[in-house]
Amino acid sequence: MAAVTGDEQKADLREPPSWRRTKNRIATALMVLAFVLVIIPLGFVLFTVVAKGISIINWSFLTSPIPSIVAPANEGGIGPAVVGTLEITGLATVITVPLGILGAIYLNEYGGKNPLARAIGFFSDVMTGVPSIVMGLFIFSIWVLHFGFSGLAGAFALGCLMLPIVIRSTYEMLRLVPNALREGSYALGATKARVTVTVVLPAAIGGIVSGALLAVARALGETAPLLFTILGGLTTLNANVFSGANTALPLLIFTNATQPYPGAQDRGWGAALTLIVLAFILMIASRLVTARFSRYSR
Amino acid sequence: MEQPEQDFAAKTELPAPAALQTRRSDAPVADTPGATIFDTRDVAIFYGSFQAVTDVSLSIYENEITAFIGSSGSGKTTVLRAFNRMNDLVPGARVEGEMYYRGASLYGKDVSPIAVRRRIGMVFQKPNPFPKSIYDNVAYGPRINGERNKHKLNEIVERSLRQAALWDEVKNRLNTSGLSLSGGQAQRLCIARTIAVEPDVVLMDEPASALDPIATTAIEDLMQELKTQFTIVIVTHNMQQATRVSDRTAFFSVLVNPESDTRTGVLVEYGRTEQIFQDPQDSRTQAYVTGRMG
Amino acid sequence: MSAVAPADQAVPAGSAGALSERRPLGDRGFQGLALACGLLVLVILVLIAVTTSQQAASWFSTEGLKIFTNNWNPAANDFGGLAFIYGTAVTALIALVMAVPVSVGIALLLTEVVPYRWSRPIVYVIDLLAVVPSVVWGLWGILVFAPWIQHIYASIGSGVNGIPVLGNLFGPPTGGPSFFTCGIILAFMITPIVTSLSREVIATVPAIDREGAYALGATRLEMIRGTVWPHSQGGVVGAVLLGLGRAMGETIAAALVIGSSPEITSHLFAPGYSMPSVIANQFGESTGVFRAGLMGMGVLLFAFTIIINIIARGVVERSARRKRGA
Numbered sequence: 021m022a023a024v025t026g027d028e029q030k031a032d033l034r035e036p037p038s039w040r041r042t043k044n045r046i047a048t049a050l051m052v053l054a055f056v057l058v059i060i061p062l063g064f065v066l067f068t069v070v071a072k073g074i075s076i077i078n079w080s081f082l083t084s085p086i087p088s089i090v091a092p093a094n095e096g097g098i099g100p101a102v103v104g105t106l107e108i109t110g111l112a113t114v115i116t117v118p119l120g121i122l123g124a125i126y127l128n129e130y131g132g133k134n135p136l137a138r139a140i141g142f143f144s145d146v147m148t149g150v151p152s153i154v155m156g157l158f159i160f161s162i163w164v165l166h167f168g169f170s171g172l173a174g175a176f177a178l179g180c181l182m183l184p185i186v187i188r189s190t191y192e193m194l195r196l197v198p199n200a201l202r203e204g205s206y207a208l209g210a211t212k213a214r215v216t217v218t219v220v221l222p223a224a225i226g227g228i229v230s231g232a233l234l235a236v237a238r239a240l241g242e243t244a245p246l247l248f249t250i251l252g253g254l255t256t257l258n259a260n261v262f263s264g265a266n267t268a269l270p271l272l273i274f275t276n277a278t279q280p281y282p283g284a285q286d287r288g289w290g291a292a293l294t295l296i297v298l299a300f301i302l303m304i305a306s307r308l309v310t311a312r313f314s315r316y317s318r
Numbered sequence: 319m320e321q322p323e324q325d326f327a328a329k330t331e332l333p334a335p336a337a338l339q340t341r342r343s344d345a346p347v348a349d350t351p352g353a354t355i356f357d358t359r360d361v362a363i364f365y366g367s368f369q370a371v372t373d374v375s376l377s378i379y380e381n382e383i384t385a386f387i388g389s390s391g392s393g394k395t396t397v398l399r400a401f402n403r404m405n406d407l408v409p410g411a412r413v414e415g416e417m418y419y420r421g422a423s424l425y426g427k428d429v430s431p432i433a434v435r436r437r438i439g440m441v442f443q444k445p446n447p448f449p450k451s452i453y454d455n456v457a458y459g460p461r462i463n464g465e466r467n468k469h470k471l472n473e474i475v476e477r478s479l480r481q482a483a484l485w486d487e488v489k490n491r492l493n494t495s496g497l498s499l500s501g502g503q504a505q506r507l508c509i510a511r512t513i514a515v516e517p518d519v520v521l522m523d524e525p526a527s528a529l530d531p532i533a534t535t536a537i538e539d540l541m542q543e544l545k546t547q548f549t550i551v552i553v554t555h556n557m558q559q560a561t562r563v564s565d566r567t568a569f570f571s572v573l574v575n576p577e578s579d580t581r582t583g584v585l586v587e588y589g590r591t592e593q594i595f596q597d598p599q600d601s602r603t604q605a606y607v608t609g610r611m612g
Numbered sequence: 613m614s615a616v617a618p619a620d621q622a623v624p625a626g627s628a629g630a631l632s633e634r635r636p637l638g639d640r641g642f643q644g645l646a647l648a649c650g651l652l653v654l655v656i657l658v659l660i661a662v663t664t665s666q667q668a669a670s671w672f673s674t675e676g677l678k679i680f681t682n683n684w685n686p687a688a689n690d691f692g693g694l695a696f697i698y699g700t701a702v703t704a705l706i707a708l709v710m711a712v713p714v715s716v717g718i719a720l721l722l723t724e725v726v727p728y729r730w731s732r733p734i735v736y737v738i739d740l741l742a743v744v745p746s747v748v749w750g751l752w753g754i755l756v757f758a759p760w761i762q763h764i765y766a767s768i769g770s771g772v773n774g775i776p777v778l779g780n781l782f783g784p785p786t787g788g789p790s791f792f793t794c795g796i797i798l799a800f801m802i803t804p805i806v807t808s809l810s811r812e813v814i815a816t817v818p819a820i821d822r823e824g825a826y827a828l829g830a831t832r833l834e835m836i837r838g839t840v841w842p843h844s845q846g847g848v849v850g851a852v853l854l855g856l857g858r859a860m861g862e863t864i865a866a867a868l869v870i871g872s873s874p875e876i877t878s879h880l881f882a883p884g885y886s887m888p889s890v891i892a893n894q895f896g897e898s899t900g901v902f903r904a905g906l907m908g909m910g911v912l913l914f915a916f917t918i919i920i921n922i923i924a925r926g927v928v929e930r931s932a933r934r935k936r937g938a
Contacts (some may be wrong), residue, residue, distance in 0.1 A: 044831040048725060054717030055734060061800055064750045103617070112836050119649045126646035139651045142925060147653060149854060149921035150914065151861025153888045154660060157910040160662035180656055187653065200446035204508070206407065208459040208515060209436035211635070213642035216463065224448050240747020242864040247892055270412070270747045277751045277868055285755060292748045301741045422631050429631045485741075 073293025120186025189231025226313030393583020502533025706795025812849025846931025
């Protein structure tokens with residue numbers, strides 16, 4: 021900048037030197053580029069799955085038994101895998117969500133700052149980082165070796181995955197319930213259990229359900245825990261989730277992905293599309309629940 | 319039931335509370351309060367090592383409205399919450415001295431806070447209706463006490479809402495959410511909820527401070543009606559409110575400890591409301607009620 | 613539910629008896645139940661460590677320290693696992709190098725640049741990215757992405773062939789399924805978690821600090837470098853570590869696109885192998901020490917990720933505490 025006198029300097033409201041501006045602009049552009057770099061592959065994947073999957077999906081595809089690997093695309097379907105996914109994930113949800121909610125209740129309503137509660141909270145977060153394959157190996161060692169492959173074992177493995185997620189999200193929701201509500205209930209002579217169950221839980225239920233739905237969406241797509249617990253390889257339906265090997269969508273996709281046969285690959289894409297749609301539905305349901313029922317998280 | 323203080327002391331075989339006599343400057347005209355509901359002697363309340371309030375000795379009488387007044391930090395709310403053991407919810411809180419409810423020790427060894435709170439209800443400063451329907455808000459208390467009969471519940475809900483002067487406004491929308499009410503209505507809902515369990519005492523912690531003047535008047539009128547059935551203790555920042563509604567007034571002040579730089583509340587004076595405001599015995603009381611401090 | 617006598621409402625309680633009740637059984641039972649569920653977390657973690665180590669015991673005892681050699685040949689009863697450890701490390705590193713700048717960039721975009729109204733769609737996109745299952749990434753990776761990118765690898769490879777460092781990294785042999793492809797896919801998969809955690813951390817920078825920088829006439833970049841970054845770097849490091857743990861443990865996508873070749877090589881475009889992938893691919897046919905070896909790899913994976921996660925959470929918590937105290 022040319023030397024100016026004092027008064028002129030004060031009135032100089034021009035932009036800062038252009039090199040500072042440019043650096044700023046470059047930085048902003050880079051940040052936008054980062055986002056673009058993420059949209060491209062995401063779009064590509066979704067587009068491919070939809071394009072390749074949609075041609076094969078129909079009601080018969082979703083319900084027919086699984087044909088042999090070499091069968092062409094128009095034969096058979098993925099029925100057993102669909103049922104398997106729904107049953108196994110459903111069972112995992114039913115087992116895990118209540119346990120997770122109770123665990124979070126302990127952390128927020130009873131444990132407070134005591135060392136045990138802090139340890140549980142800390143290790144619950146650490147547990148979310150344990151690879152899902154380890155959960156599969158764990159249930160294999162502790163259950164499958166004694167009781168054989170079954171949908172139940174798969175549900176346990178998925179449950180181990182879901183538990184810390186449900187605990188964390190439920191805990192965050194319980195924290196948001198204002199203390200004034202608890203006090204109002206205590207003042208009427210309620211025990212702590214009653215306060216929690218009749219006032220705190222109902223107040224937080226929207227957020228809790230929303231968080232649980234997201235945990236289910238995550239479990240839906242997991243393959244590794246199932247590899248060691250339900251075995252897969254079925255062609256006909258095994259509706260009994262408690263005994264006998266079973267199959268599920270992610271497992272089917274994994275098997276078919278390495279096959280050279282176009283029929284198998286097409287079934288894989290169809291299964292992939294089904295899986296994504298299911299996960300998508302859960303994600304949307306989660307947002308809807310938050311928007312309509314979750315009073316305190318907004 | 320009208321009994322002079324001496325009979326009470328004799329009945330429970332406790333030494334006559336001489337210290338109380340000097341604090342309480344009752345008018346020489348025969349003042350015959352009803353039964354003694356609460357009796358506190360040399361009560362001090364601590365949160366951990368911090369002493370929140372000290373030297374509280376007073377008696378609360380049946381079917382009267384007693385007001386606690388004083389500046390912030392003088393311990394009024396702390397003492398109020400000690401009556402229904404709400405301080406128990408704060409870790410590290412403890413009460414020294416004696417607090418009696420109708421002759422039974424409130425902090426005795428076998429006393430259950432749950433049982434205490436069923437008899438001694440509380441209305442809070444900021445209305446806190448549950449996120450349930452109006453009906454369920456009022457029915458909540460009776461329900462957790464085991465009442466399942468639908469007809470009885472309907473009766474209780476209507477009676478409580480009438481007593482709280484809210485029935486006419488909500489009778490056609492009992493199923494709508496309690497959160498949809500205005501501030502004044504919500505506070506009356508909380509009062510209805512509290513009296514639905516038919517407590518003996520209703521404690522009120524600045525019940526109208528979050529409300530507009532019209533709603534405040536409604537609450538004050540309500541209190542006058544409620545006192546025929548319940549005993550009321552109210553904490554208030556508003557001296558005019560205390561003169562309007564209360565029969566007796568307790569004035570609290572703050573003791574500053576210069577060495578540890580802590581502030582502890584203390585009961586300064588307690589007596590009939592007219593006397594406290596027109597003829598205060600302690601200079602601190604006089605300074606406060608005439609507006610010179612606090 | 614209460615086993616308690618109904619409250620004595622009409623009759624004043626003159627004696628201590630009416631005020632005393634034992635704490636209802638239901639109340640204590642509920643607390644016990646909640647505690648048990650909380651403890652479940654600790655119990656499961658301990659059980660994981662114990663049972664998997666038991667299963668892997670024969671591998672540790674037979675191979676001893678040789679588990680860290682690069683000699684994996686089931687047919688010859690050799691189970692040195694170095695190649696897999698190497699592959700896990702390399703692919704995770706590649707994933708981090710690509711994902712971290714992108715994730716932090718998006719996090720900054722969301723917190724500093726974009727007005728609130730526009731941030732919702734961006735967050736939806738990130739959530740969508742997170743919801744794509746790993747197996748779908750793998751399916752797309754092996755059937756679509758790898759065949760496409762191997763041409764690019766081939767051109768780069770032949771281009772840098774012979775050049776000292778570049779040739780070693782990017783020269784031939786090249787193939788679609790490779791360390792690098794795996795790294796790319798892993799990068800896509802860990803971006804959501806690193807982004808959302810970074811965003812949480814960056815959002816805790818107090819507004820007054822930002823305003824202070826702006827009030828001095830700083831541009832946005834200067835404000836970020838001056839206030840946001842120093843405040844949040846601890847937390848971002850934690851987020852990065854969590855991403856690392858995630859990348860290391862990712863199994864299925866890796867198993868499909870890594871090339872399944874247990875080699876230690878610097879050529880990133882060449883096929884390789886990683887710990888979770890070999891477990892996934894070979895567990896079914898394994899027996900005896902072979903299986904114990906795979907299980908042992910799982911134990912190592914568990915140990916590594918637990919340690920990384922503990923450090924990561926510790927770092928995040930400490931930086932949050934420092935900020936709160938400040």
